[in-house]
Each structure stands twice: as structure tokens, then as C-alpha cells.
Amino acid sequence: MTSINQTLRQAGLKITLSRVKVLQTLMDAEPKRRHLTAEDVYKELVANDEPIGLGTIYRILAQFEEANLVVRHHFTSSPANFELARGRQHYHMVCEESGEIVELTDTALYEQKKREVEQLGYKLVGFNLVLYVEEGS
């Protein structure tokens, strides 16, 4: 509870019931389900008798993204998946058959690309690597 309020405050967001609910839902889904759609969050809340508007969820997730609380992914065209930003740099392997999403890490890679981009005169603000796979090598 406190942690959630702190997180919101630090993000510069006013503490409202809806924002708490959405953040709570994302946190509760960890660590099993890390990449929820807006609809997932909506269904979860409605199932828990916590009515909320889907539009509100989209607005809140956009604010969370802006505040770097969550990362938005476009693994497929849509819907987008949102995951809590946990600092640790990682990337994803998406199985095109099962839809399974596996997280992998390669910190060296991130640092390397960060440097490369800087040498080109830019600042790296987002790193997105997705390996699309099928079962059976």
C-alpha cells in the first residue's frame, strides 16, 4: 500500500483510487504474468469487483509509461502489452506458436548499443529486442 502510494508520488502522479488499482494489478500479476494488455488489467479488476473504465486504464497506463513506471510493447500489431519497469535491462523471446513470452538478459549488449548510439550523436532512450521463435530448433 505504502509502496504503491510512494511509487505514484515519486512519479509525480496524484494518488487516486484508479491509479492505485491499476498499479496494484500490475504488481499482483508479477512475476507470473508480466506483460498485460489494458484489457487484461480491466478484466482482472472487474473480476475482483473493482469496476473501472477501460478508457481510464488506457489513460493511466499512458501516464505510467510517461513516468517510466511501465514499458509498452508492441510484440504484435495489437493490443499493446504493458509491463512494470523494473530497472533491469532485458529483452524478450516471443513464441509465435504458443504466444509464450520469455524474458532474457544481455546487459553487455545494452551497454554496447548505448555506446554505439552515442557515437552517432544520439541518446539511447529505449531498447527493444524481440526474438520471434517457433518450437523445435
Next chain:
Amino acid sequence: MTSINQTLRQAGLKITLSRVKVLQTLMDAEPKRRHLTAEDVYKELVANDEPIGLGTIYRILAQFEEANLVVRHHFTSSPANFELARGRQHYHMVCEESGEIVELTDTALYEQKKREVEQLGYKLVGFNLVLYVEEGS
């Protein structure tokens, strides 16, 4: 002309006026504009007095994707960008300010990830790395 027909035939697609037009448009856009949306292709053709249905373009691009003639990207939620598959493995740097898309290569990285994925028992069928940047390091 011949090259286009050959390409289509090799892809196992019947040669139709619409498919030729779409492929031609993608080729003509090279090398300056490599990542066209379905709408881009549509506008280009209409501007050239080559009427075509937008739905048809979506259908054709999906077929091209299936045949590995083009790659579909989801740099942002939508619309999707399509680029001619030119064999060479590459990835993209997208400037969030200007929208500019720069292509970069790192064959070693691709090969490395391919191996890693195979060690996990999967087959790599798609590789997508996007570095989102801002101007000024």
C-alpha cells in the same frame, strides 16, 4: 518488370496487376524510403493514377510478408511499416523526435542470438531490434 514477375513467381504468387504495382512501389521507394505504411503505398499509387483498394494493399502486403518478401515492423503501435526484405540482417534506430529511421547492421549479434535461441530448443524466425533515441548524447 521481369524481375518483379520473377520475384512474384518465386514467391509462389500469381502475377496480378495489383501485386506488381505494390511490389513496384516498394522497390521504387528504395533506397530513400524503406519503411512504408499500407497507406503510403496506397497514396503513392493513387497519386500515380493507379487506383487500387486499400484493403487489397493490406491483403497483398500480408501475402508478401508470408512469402518473406517484406518484413512488417511495429515501431509504434500503428500503423505498421513494411520494408522489402533484402536478405541482409539489420536493425533500426528510431529517433523519437524527428521520426527518422536509420538502419544499422550487426550480423554477429544476429548469429549469436540465433544460437542462443537454438540452445533453448527454439528456432529463430524473426529478429527485431529497435533502438529508440533522442538527439544529442
Next chain:
DNA sequence: ATGATTGCAAAACATTTGCATTCTA
């Protein structure tokens, strides 16, 4: 009290699809 936030429904898009018509081989 005041300005931010929410719910709801409508709008805005991107994309897909059904079906009658038109092409290609």
C-alpha cells in the same frame, strides 16, 4: 472550492473480411 480525474459513449484509426464482380492462367 478548484482543478484534476473518471466513466461513458462516441469517435478515430488501423486492419480485416464478405460478397459480388473482375481478372488470370
Next chain:
DNA sequence: TAGAATGCAAATGTTTTGCAATCAT
């Protein structure tokens, strides 16, 4: 000429938005 491909418009699915009502400080 048979089966595939197309145009068009309607349907779908996701996300955004306007506005009146509600909430947080």
C-alpha cells in the same frame, strides 16, 4: 471458364477523446 484476386463497404478491434459528473487536496 474455373478459381483466384479485387473493390467496396461494412465489420472488427484497439485506443483516444469530449464532456458532464465526481474526486482529491
